[in-house]
Amino acid sequence: MDVASIKKIPHLSSSAISDFLSCGIMYRLARIEKLPREFIPDALEFGSAIHRALADFWLAKKAGHYMPITELQQKFESYWTEAAKDNNEIKYKEDKDFETLLKEGKELLSVYVSSIPDTNFKVLAVEEPIVFELPGVIIPIIGIVDLVEEDSDGTVVITDHKTAGKSYPFDDVNSNIQMTLYGMGMKQNGYADREILMKFDTLIKTKIPKFEQYYTSRNSEDEVKLIKKVQLACHGITSQVFLPTQETWRCKGCQFSLACNAYLLS
Ligand code: SF4
Numbered sequence: 001m002d003v004a005s006i007k008k009i010p011h012l013s014s015s016a017i018s019d020f021l022s023c024g025i026m027y028r029l030a031r032i033e034k035l036p037r038e039f040i041p042d043a044l045e046f047g048s049a050i051h052r053a054l055a056d057f058w059l060a061k062k063a064g065h066y067m068p069i070t071e072l073q074q075k076f077e078s079y080w081t082e083a084a085k086d087n088n089e090i091k092y093k094e095d096k097d098f099e100t101l102l103k104e105g106k107e108l109l110s111v112y113v114s115s116i117p118d119t120n121f122k123v124l125a126v127e128e129p130i131v132f133e134l135p136g137v138i139i140p141i142i143g144i145v146d147l148v149e150e151d152s153d154g155t156v157v158i159t160d161h162k163t164a165g166k167s168y169p170f171d172d173v174n175s176n177i178q179m180t181l182y183g184m185g186m187k188q189n190g191y192a193d194r195e196i197l198m199k200f201d202t203l204i205k206t207k208i209p210k211f212e213q214y215y216t217s218r219n220s221e222d223e224v225k226l227i228k229k230v231q232l233a234c235h236g237i238t239s240q241v242f243l244p245t246q247e248t249w250r251c252k253g254c255q256f257s258l259a260c261n262a263y264l265l266s
Contacts (some may be wrong), residue, residue: 005129006130006131006142007010009131010022010139011131011139012140012142012234013142014141014177014181014182017230017241019031020177020233020236020237021229022247023243023244023250023254025244025245025256025264026245026260027242028242030256032242033259037089038255038256038259039090039091040087040090040091041090042096042101043163046084046104049082050076051163052076052079053072053076053079053109055127057072058147061123062126069110071110073105073109073110074128076105077106080101080102080105095112104205106210108205109203109210112201112203115210116201116211116213117213120152121149121222122149122150124149124150124156125148126146127147128189129143130143131185131189132184132188133185134227134230136227136231137231138234138238141185142187143182145158145160145182145186146158147159148186154194155194155195155196156194156195156196156197157199158182158183158186158197158198158199159200160176160178160182160198160200160201161201161202161203162202162203163202164203164204166204166211168200170266173200173216174213174216179200180223181225182198183198183218184226187210195248196217197216197217198216199213199215201213
């Protein structure tokens with residue numbers, strides 16, 4: 001099944017599950033009522049443009065070609081321009097605009113290309129769509145794995161590309177819901193008998209851009225605990241229990257704060 005097809009089937013995704021667990025009201029407004037977002041954070045479009053450029057980079061590698069840095073930067077410029085040029089819905093952070101982020105993106109990609117270890121892993125898939133089931137969860141889970149590689153021992157390495165404003169906290173690396181789900185999902189999508197390692201390749205938008213790579217893995221206890229959380233989330237969604245977050249920092253950057261205010265006052 002291709003990426004467009006899997007999005008058409010009734011499903012849950014790691015971002016939907018994370019949204020529900022982070023704030024039930026946000027889940028309801030975005031995914032049940034399908035209200036338009038009140039703005040688009042610059043980081044969202046920026047991350048998406050970097051993501052698309054990296055997908056092209058790894059597809060070229062899969063086909064046996066090395067994409068030069070200038071071409072990778074041109075890809076990013078094209079995706080960023082398509083998404084952000086003259087787009088008034090994007091809300092930029094202080095001191096940021098289209099041009100500054102264009103420059104930052106090119107610098108980040110330059111750091112990325114000069115920093116990624118030359119592992120000679122074999123590229124098996126790029127943007128690999130997966131559909132899988134979890135016990136006690138009535139709806140399939142879908143995901144798209146950024147990069148699937150195989151090392152010389154036959155271990156499968158799945159990578160998630162991230163852009164972030166700071167280093168990724170170690171606890172988050174080891175508890176990230178998306179990676180736990182994708183590890184389970186890969187086993188139901190042709191990799192049942194393979195050892196699976198996970199890594200985050202993170203492009204960090206600090207004043208001096210940097211690249212950090214974090215390897216992680218999951219054990220059966222991690223999987224059992226996440227399955228329970230997804231079962232509870234699924235039960236909450238079908239029972240229409242949408243609780244607000246108590247993390248006030250989350251509300252500050254919320255794309256539904258006006259709609260949420262109106263909902264809570266209704
Ligand atoms: S403003 Fe806060 S409580 Fe309301 S939807 Fe957004 S994150 Fe949730």
